[in-house]
Each structure stands twice: as C-alpha cells, then as structure tokens.
Amino acid sequence: MADTKVYRASTTAPVNIAVVKYWGKRDAKLNLPTNSSLSVTLSQSDLRTLTTASCSSTYTGDDSLLLNGEPSDVSGARTQACFRELRARRAALEAANAELPKLSTFPLKIVSENNFPTAAGLASSAAGFAALVQAIANLYELPDSPSELSLIARQGSGSACRSLFGGYVAWRMGEKEDGSDSKADLVAPASHWPSMRALILVVSASKKGVSSTSGMQQTVATSGLFQQRISTIVPANMALMEDAIKNRNFPQFAEVTMRDSNSFHATCADTYPPIFYMNDVSKAAIRAVEAINAQAGKTVAAYTFDAGPNCVVYYQEEDAATVLGAFAPLLATAEGWKDGSVVNASVKLDEGIAG
Ligand code: DP6
Numbered sequence: 001m002a003d004t005k006v007y008r009a010s011t012t013a014p015v016n017i018a019v020v021k022y023w024g025k026r027d028a029k030l031n032l033p034t035n036s037s038l039s040v041t042l043s044q045s046d047l048r049t050l051t052t053a054s055c056s057s058t059y060t061g062d063d064s065l066l067l068n069g070e071p072s073d074v075s076g077a078r079t080q081a082c083f084r085e086l087r088a089r090r091a092a093l094e095a096a097n098a099e100l101p102k103l104s105t106f107p108l109k110i111v112s113e114n115n116f117p118t119a120a121g122l123a124s125s126a127a128g129f130a131a132l133v134q135a136i137a138n139l140y141e142l143p144d145s146p147s148e149l150s151l152i153a154r155q156g157s158g159s160a161c162r163s164l165f166g167g168y169v170a171w172r173m174g175e176k177e178d179g180s181d182s183k184a185d186l187v188a189p190a191s192h193w194p195s196m197r198a199l200i201l202v203v204s205a206s207k208k209g210v211s212s213t214s215g216m217q218q219t220v221a222t223s224g225l226f227q228q229r230i231s232t233i234v235p236a237n238m239a240l241m242e243d244a245i246k247n248r249n250f251p252q253f254a255e256v257t258m259r260d261s262n263s264f265h266a267t268c269a270d271t272y273p274p275i276f277y278m279n280d281v282s283k284a285a286i287r288a289v290e291a292i293n294a295q296a297g298k299t300v301a302a303y304t305f306d307a308g309p310n311c312v313v314y315y316q317e318e319d320a321a322t323v324l325g326a327f328a329p330l331l332a333t334a335e336g337w338k339d340g341s342v343v344n345a346s347v348k349l350d351e352g353i354a355g
Pocket of ligand 1: 018020021130212
C-alpha cells in the first residue's frame with residue numbers, strides 16, 4: 001500500500017551572542033571561517049525560533065519554507081546545502097535498512113517562527129538555521145550528534161553552528177579544506193556558570209545596513225588590521241575566554257568580551273570603504289557600561305555588538321540591581337533610546353537544543 005502518511009517533527013533553537021566574534025571566511029562556498037569564535041547561548045523562553053519540518057509522498061512541488069507566516073525562498077545555495085546534506089544522511093540510513101520509509105525522496109515543508117523581530121539584528125539567522133537543521137534531523141531520525149549537525153548548520157549561516165548547543169560554545173575553525181573539522185563544541189553547559197545574564201538593548205529594530213556576509217567579505221579583502229586580528233588577537237582571546245569560563249572569572253570574561261567587540265568593530269572601520277555598525281546610541285551604551293564598572297569599583301558588566309547597533313550586556317545575577325538600575329534612567333530619558341527598548345530585561349541562559 002502506498003505510504004500517504006505525513007511525517008512531522010518540531011524543535012526550538014536559541015539565539016547565541018558571540019563574545020569572541022566570527023568575522024571572515026576562508027571559503028565562502030563551504031562557509032569556513034578565518035578564525036575560531038565563542039558564544040553564549042541565550043534563553044529560549046525569551047528568544048527562540050520554533051520550526052516544524054514535515055514531509056510526505058502526497059506533497060507535490062518543491063521544498064518550501066514558511067517564515068513567520070510568509071513564503072520564503074529556499075533556492076539559495078545555503079538552504080540547498082542544508083537540505084542536500086540532511087537528505088544524504090537520511091538516504092544512507094534508508095540504504096542500510098530497507099524497512100525505513102523513503103523520507104529522503106519526499107518534498108519537505110518547513111514552517112518557522114521567531115518569538116522576536118526577525119530583522120532586529122538579534123542573530124535570527126543563527127537560531128533560524130540551527131532550528132531548520134535540527135527539525136529535519138529529528139524528522140529523519142538521524143543519529144548525528146549536535147557537533148555533527150553543526151557542520152550542516154554552519155553551511156546555512158556560520159554563527160548557526162553554535163546554536164546547536166546551550167551554554168558556552170566554541171566554533172573551531174578547523175584546518176581541513178573540505179570543512180569536516182570546522183564545527184561547534186561545548187565549552188561548558190549553562191549550569192557551569194548559572195549566574196550569567198544578558199541584557200539586550202535594542203537600539204534599532206530596523207534591518208542592518210551591510211549584511212554580515214558581505215561586510216566580512218569586504219573586510220577580508222581590504223583591511224590590514226584584519227590580518228593581525230586573525231593571526232594574534234583572536235587566538236589569544238579564545239584562550240583567555242576559555243580560561244575565564246572555566247574559572248568563572250567574570251572580570252576576565254568581561255574584558256575579553258569588550259576587547260574582542262572593539263577589535264571586530266575596528267576591523268570594520270579599517271575596511272575600505274569603512275563599515276560602521278555602531279551608532280551614537282551604541283557608543284553611549286559603551287560609556288554607560290564603563291561608568292557602571294567605574295562606580296562599582298570592579299568589572300560587573302560587559303558590552304558587545306554584532307553587525308548592528310544593538311548592545312548586549314553580560315553581567316552576573318548578583319549585580320542585577322547595579323547594572324539594570326544604571327540603564328533604567330538612560331533608557332527612560334536619552335533621546336537615542338526612543339526607538340529602543342529592552343528585550344526581556346534579564347535574559348537567563350539555558351541548555352539549548354542539545355541540553
Ligand atoms: C558579527 O553567521 O550571520 O554576528 O556565515 O555569512 O551567515 P554568515 O554570517 P553570520 O555572521 C555573524 C557575525 C557576527 C559575529 C558572530 O556571531 O560570531
């Protein structure tokens with residue numbers, strides 16, 4: 001009898017915010033980076049992508065994706081690479097076991113929703129591709145580990161490979177030309193440092209000017225500073241950051257986070273023509289964090305910025321009153337924050353998909 005069943009699986013994936021930034025590709029097709037990076041996974045109760053993947057022999061036409069209720073193009077090379085890799089893994093299982101339904105031959109329907117604005121510059125592509133890959137892996141009942149699946153998510157969007165895990169996650173750049181060693185691994189679960197919190201200051205919810213993909217390509221091609229960043233600055237920051245996490249050393253974690261964000265934005269300014277992601281409000285947030293730390297007499301807060309003006313501030317729960325209190329009047333009064341808001345004043349970390 002023909003198999004007319006609809007097979008379905010769902011998952012959620014978290015957002016991650018890098019504290020040592022990925023910026024630069026050595027292979028654009030395989031999405032291989034010029035440096036390793038490290039991120040912290042944010043709580044899914046506040047920021048997450050929910051994705052359902054289904055397939056059936058009764059589906060007609062091509063694979064499709066509905067993103068926040070709108071049809072979205074899946075013909076791009078990155079989405080195609082993810083579909084191809086996942087199908088190949090499923091096909092291998094089917095070849096080894098004739099009793100398995102031939103899901104790899106059916107069209108896929110993906111439905112994906114973010115619980116935060118997609119265009120807000122809050123790393124939506126990371127959660128999006130991580131959820132897409134995990135949902136299809138669940139649908140296909142693939143035995144692959146999160147690290148193995150990160151190899152596939154990486155081809156969707158580099159930073160997505162880090163969203164397969166919760167907690168503190170490294171993306172090792174790897175050395176192989178085929179990219180088979182360029183994947184994510186868990187540095188420490190969220191439970192290792194449970195007091196860690198993130199505050200997200202939405203400076204602007206509009207879509208960013210220069211996309212990460214194109215910005216980093218321009219930086220690689222034109223910035224002299226960039227060479228120093230990948231050869232010495234990032235390797236040193238990776239070692240210091242892993243050490244800070246291991247020892248739950250917040251001042252060290254904070255200093256490396258802020259220095260690495262500054263170094264990344266310096267290479268953007270050194271790109272020709274220059275790329276500016278931070279605006280005056282972002283810079284005011286930097287000064288506010290400096291003032292908080294100066295007043296506390298120790299480092300209790302750390303800022304970091306991705307390819308956009310929004311600020312993420314890391315702090316520890318015991319300093320919540322100091323950090324949140326210092327931002328409250330700024331958010332209420334400063335002209336620049338008008339268009340801004342705070343996403344869930346304190347974003348706790350959790351264990352992510354794999355936890
Ligand atoms: C500044 O992962 O969005 O957020 O691989 O081209 O999709 P593509 O780039 P993407 O770049 C993220 C850049 C960053 C730093 C980081 O997350 O490490």
